[in-house]
Amino acid sequence: MANKRLAVGALLACCGFGSEVWALDNDPSLYRLCKGYQSGSATPCGESPKPDQAAFKKLSQEYGFALSHKALAPAESLGINGFQMGMSYSVAPNQTDEKVWKRGTKGGDSPSPLMTVEIDARKGLPFSLEVGLNAGWLVNSELFYAGASLKWALNEAVSAFPIDFSVTGSFERMFGSPEMDLNIAGMELLISHNFGIGGLFQLAPYAGYSPSWVWAGSGLIDSTPGVLSISKGDASAQTDTDETSRSQGDSEKNFVFKDESFMFHRFIGGFRFIFGAFSLTPEAIISTDGRQSYQLFMGLDF
Secondary structure (H helix, E strand, O other), X not given: OHHHHHHHHHHHHHHXXXXXXXXXXXXXXXXXXXXXXXXXXXXXXXXXXXXXXXXXXXXXXHHXXXXXXXXXXXXXXXXXXXXXXXXXXXXXXXXXXXXXXXXHEOOOOOOXXXXXXXXXXXXXXXXXXXXXXXXXXEOOOOOEEEEEEEXXXXXXXXOOOOOEEEEEEEEEEEEOOOOEEEEEEEEEEEEEOOEEEOOOEEEXXXXXXXXXXXXXXXXXXXXXXXXXXXXXXXXXXXXXXXXXXXXXXXXXXXXXXXXXXXXXXXXXXXXXXXXXXXXXXXXXXXXXXXXXXXXXXXXXXX
């Protein structure tokens, strides 16, 4: 029986605590985001943990802004026969309060820029429509995200009014964290103008406004990770000694954050440079609350 209990305990340790063992520095680790947190204590959040909702919202805002959809293209569409594949790299300076970031992430370090690597695919459709798919990874984390977008170029390639104008809707979802759930919806209103340079290159500067809505939630947070809860009647379990700590009533020390929703007012600026089938697009995004991100897209048109 002792061997059986040891095997079960090992399985629980691997399955229940595996995400903490393998988590990377930028992964959410929310068990310290409680009111009255005491570092070094066996019960750092006390006997009846109360979530620090304000800290959770600040952390969610940082992830939500870094993973929000980027335009990475001017207002004009690819055209009905157009198809583009590419990769982008993005850097977003971290605006989170240092105490919140240290307590809310696995690394526990001071805030550093959040960087993402993303693969993008876009296909032109009839009626100046364009559909896009993207998937990305937050560097130094186990967080991934995927999304889709639909753009409508309301005005493009009209000589009487040579300013292109488009509307884009997007949705993205974050994966990889059992503790935090993020869904992001966005819209982009862009204007741009495409012109040739020496008959060899094309340059298309663009700018626009992009509201972004983020919905954040959490899973069940264990304020004492590494402590295995046991029932009061399980006397045999209490006599076993192994590397996993045990505590009666530990399940009562779990907590859940309330769902949060917030909005970013973002302004986008960039330009696309085309030479043959190759395109290079640097872009900057600034929000009204001072958050920023800078991205570089490289793609091939087919």
